[in-house]
Amino acid sequence: MITNIDISTDYDETQGNDDVHYQTFGNMAAFFGRDMQAHRHDGFFQLHYLETGHITLQLDESRYSVQAPLFILTPPSVAHAFFTQEDTDGHVLTVRQDLISPLLESLYPTNRDLVEVPAICLSVADKPDDIHTFSHYWALMARESANTDKGRDQVLSSLAQALFTFLLRSIPLDDHHITGVRGEHRLFQRFNQFIDQYYKQHLTVPEYAQKLGVTESRLKDMCRRFANRPPKRLIFDRILREAKRMLIFSDSPVSEIAYQLGFKDPAYFARFFNRLVGSSPSQWREQNIH
Numbered sequence: 001m002i003t004n005i006d007i008s009t010d011y012d013e014t015q016g017n018d019d020v021h022y023q024t025f026g027n028m029a030a031f032f033g034r035d036m037q038a039h040r041h042d043g044f045f046q047l048h049y050l051e052t053g054h055i056t057l058q059l060d061e062s063r064y065s066v067q068a069p070l071f072i073l074t075p076p077s078v079a080h081a082f083f084t085q086e087d088t089d090g091h092v093l094t095v096r097q098d099l100i101s102p103l104l105e106s107l108y109p110t111n112r113d114l115v116e117v118p119a120i121c122l123s124v125a126d127k128p129d130d131i132h133t134f135s136h137y138w139a140l141m142a143r144e145s146a147n148t149d150k151g152r153d154q155v156l157s158s159l160a161q162a163l164f165t166f167l168l169r170s171i172p173l174d175d176h177h178i179t180g181v182r183g184e185h186r187l188f189q190r191f192n193q194f195i196d197q198y199y200k201q202h203l204t205v206p207e208y209a210q211k212l213g214v215t216e217s218r219l220k221d222m223c224r225r226f227a228n229r230p231p232k233r234l235i236f237d238r239i240l241r242e243a244k245r246m247l248i249f250s251d252s253p254v255s256e257i258a259y260q261l262g263f264k265d266p267a268y269f270a271r272f273f274n275r276l277v278g279s280s281p282s283q284w285r286e287q288n289i290h
Contacts, residue, residue: 003039007094020156021094022145025050028092029084038081041074042192046094047163048072049134053088060119069131071122071167077189078119091138095160097193103165117168137163187212188222191231199238200262205231240276247285254281
């Protein structure tokens with residue numbers, strides 16, 4: 001099984017908010033290690049910008065061995081693994097898919113239903129103007145991520161979208177890329193998008209399959225191959241992730257959180273949470289609020 005890393009929960013020192021996570025590559029490598037086994041980030045685009053050093057990278061089905069400066073763009077759910085030396089450093093930006101999708105629709109309006117950004121590793125060694133621009137934006141991103149002033153979240157979102165737009169303009173998305181060569185993987189990504197959109201409505205697996213235009217059997221098979229989990233568990237994981245976030249970051253009583261998550265009966269929410277976590281929502285909240 002390819003591990004899904006949720007930066008917001010698996011890495012305590014990431015700066016940013018729920019939609020935009022920033023950290024230097026060096027700090028991330030110190031935490032996770034410079035030899036990263038295959039992993040993915042469901043629901044998030046990830047952008048690595050290396051300013052120094054060298055990387056050996058397995059990105060989707062391609063392998064690279066590249067010297068900085070370079071960009072690595074990893075779309076949601078795409079598996080990647082890499083090894084870097086001690087002198088490799090730069091920046092890592094992890095952005096929720098919902099912030100990037102509007103950019104694609106704007107850049108490729110005639111193909112908005114078909115656009116699939118490929119996983120890509122792109123050297124910028126021969127683009128001094130781009131390096132200058134990116135350096136400016138990374139400095140702003142680092143400063144704003146550590147900021148606590150009003151409007152910080154809006155600025156982070158705008159900076160992230162600007163960085164992605166600069167990069168997307170430089171990627172040669174020809175017709176081959178736009179139409180996509182991995183239809184099954186694209187369907188799996190769309191399923192994750194639908195989960196983000198509808199998880200509070202508690203749609204059934206057959207209802208998700210209908211929205212995707214596939215059979216329930218095909219959806220189950222696709223989820224087993226890409227996530228090694230049934231679709232129902234992926235839906236439950238999304239509900240659980242939001243429940244934990246609300247239990248930690250809001251003062252709402254458990255019953256109110258249950259209603260906000262689409263549960264008609266708070267007692268059922270408590271049983272759902274206890275079955276997946278092993279403790280009641282109240283107990284979990286008390287253990288995780290310091």
